[in-house]
Amino acid sequence: MTEEAQVPVTVLTGFLGAGKTTLLNRILTEEHGRRFAVIVNEFGEEGIDNDLVVDADEEVFEMNNGCICCTVRGDLIRILGGLMKRADQLDAIIVETTGLADPAPVAQTFFVDQDVADKTKLDAIVTVADAVHLSDQLGEHHEAEEQIAFADVVLLNKTDLVEASETNEVENRIKKINPFAKIIKTTHCSAPLHEVLGLDAFSLDRILEVEPDFLDSDHDHEHDDDVTSVSFTSETPLDLDKFQNWFGELLRTQGQDILRSKGILNFTGVDERYVFQGVHMLMDASPMGLWPEGKSRSSRVVFIGRNLENMNLLEGFESCKAH
Amino acid sequence: MQSTLSLDLHSQMSAFPNAQITELEKRGLNIQTDIPVVDAVTITESVAVSFGDGAVRFFRPGLAYTTVEAHKGVILSMVADTGGVLTGGDDGRFLRITQDGATEEIYKFDSKWVDCVASSKNYSACSSGNSAYVWDELHLRPTRLEHPSTIGGLAFDAKGRRLAVAHYGGATIWEKHKNRWKSSRLVWNGSHNQITFSPDGKFIVTAMQENALHGWRVRDKANLAMSGYPAKIKSFDWVEGTPFLVTSGAHEAVCWPFDGKFGPMERKPVCVASNNNELVTCVTALPGDDALFAGFRDGSVLAAEVSDSKGVIPIRKATGSEITAMAVSACNTHIFIGDAKGNILWTRLVG
Incomplete structure (x- = not known):
């Protein structure tokens, strides 16, 4: 059987107000030649300008595979399954999670469900962090730490609203949690899109290329x-x-x-x-x-x-x- | 009814069933549509097929196939209905489509998908999100039945009175008493997808997110665990007689016996149609017989009898794309076979 191209899936996480939707709309307007499907939660902050927007409910299901128990996103399995039956081929899929979402079930979905693993691949987890509020959020919410811990890329956004010293402090905090993540300091999520999309961060051969900041x-x-x-x-x-x-x-x-x-x-x-x-x-x-x-x-x-x-x-x- | 299929085709058996073009392919209609085939259902002498471009195509013996542009995106679910089909799409529409091409929009959901549909002589039903919606003949407005999570499957029993709904954590059976729908919950951990009643209505079976089936005896809610599959079960069908529930998800068609009070409890399934260790992705029964068709991940299709674990009949050679849909027309004259890349075969079964 011939190997079919897997559609890359980018997961956007980050707390409410950090700028996820700003980044999403930038991707959709600047990469307008490409065909995206966007999976959003129903509590989205602003409108999203795309032909194919799917509402998701973020249903986290427990799966029991032999001795290993884990959680997966049941809605994602269903939605990705439906999208893969489309006659028009998608270039990429973007999943936006709610602010308080734990990224683990999303990532685990790509390990556990065979159909999802065959037809799509997790490209990267991109976390948008608010330079003004991240320090407080890390202290108050497990989910904020998890979003940083799972990130392949952290967009440290709104750096124009804080002093440089404060930005560096937040950056060090991020590095302490996750030495693998590439940190991009931005205002208005203005990161180059090639540093956000098409990273293939979950493929094993990419691990060879990423040098973590050893601490x-x-x-x-x-x-x-x-x-x-x-x-x-x-x-x-x-x-x-x-x-x-x-x-x-x-x-x-x-x-x-x-x-x-x-x-x-x-x-x-x-x-x-x-x-x-x-x-x-x-x-x-x-x-x-x-x-x-x-x-x-x-x-x-x-x-x-x-x-x-x-x-x-x-x-x-x-x-x-x-x- | 005893089909003449076995006698007619055994003589054409080849040593390499995957590699050579079969007699059925030679005499049939082979088309490369490049549009993923989603599902196929029997409508008397013809077969209705749903595609990933939102169209339903009707295949009739001796005629060119017809196309009905139905949904804007993918047709997620389809079921046979009087003279046509009911379909649900990712455009949020629940439609009734007849063979002459007439399309009626039964309901339009705002931004949600219509994931599942079901039909009986009394009711039409669909699901969107956590809710099932049921229409009876008299009412234009549906009754909304709510569930704890998104619905994975819908099915009516053979009499068309009870509706079974699969969801996370089990299934719910609904039945109308004095103008009110009453529910009964069947509990089993995990996420449940496609659902079916046994032909006698005594058992309910779901295909789970795990590589397993789960069943309940409706009378006492006794559990039936049917596991050991190497892959997720995407397709099942009832083979008449015993009856057997034939399932995909293994390297053979796995057939569970549902006779007697206990069904498959403490019993082993019958496994037929083995094919070079390829995975079965789609199954369909030959009505009126104890035979079935097994479609494989490499695109090949074999026919086999449940009572004959050795003999197989090659129906279609491998195409490299997994079989996603099959249906046999009434009186078993024709079969439709379609795969994930849109290669289709519509051919006469009897010579």
């Missing part, structure tokens, strides 16, 4: 349930069996608190780079070609989540080293 793992916390990130590297090759045992058990037992995980691994006796990424308990992994000539074969892993300091992550990772 010290012992930064200070403001609350115990803050979302943070840790990263480790190892020049010593890892043992495949040891890693699988440790990582499998880790996701099974701590997957609720691990929002995202990504890594490139160097195993003894394996010539290819092994790349993985996970969303809570779900993960996707594959060998991704030989290591580049002349570059060091070092393993790197990054975790974004809550209570990471209680998971003995460093010890676990170190114990996977081959001796």
